[in-house]
Amino acid sequence: MSTEYTAVLKQDGDWWIGWIEEVPGVNCQERTRADLVASLREVLAEAIEFNRQDALTAAGEQFEEERIAL
Numbered sequence: 762m763s764t765e766y767t768a769v770l771k772q773d774g775d776w777w778i779g780w781i782e783e784v785p786g787v788n789c790q791e792r793t794r795a796d797l798v799a800s801l802r803e804v805l806a807e808a809i810e811f812n813r814q815d816a817l818t819a820a821g822e823q824f825e826e827e828r829i830a831l
Contacts, residue, residue: 768801770794781805 767782777797780788787808789800 766805768798770797784808 766784768779769782770777770779772778772794776790776792777794778788778790779797779801781801784805787801787805789797789804791797791800
């Protein structure tokens, strides 16, 4: 399953800054646009995995998982 997110990219002086619209806290700053996109992709993947693990820990035992698509 492929999920798409929206990256907001902006050049600010010598730096490129960006964030993911749908996931608060996923933001990066890099010297080039290409590096920014790569960093956002990596940080987004890490944030999703962290959130997944956090949710499973909070659920404790005897829970169900169900995929929901929009």
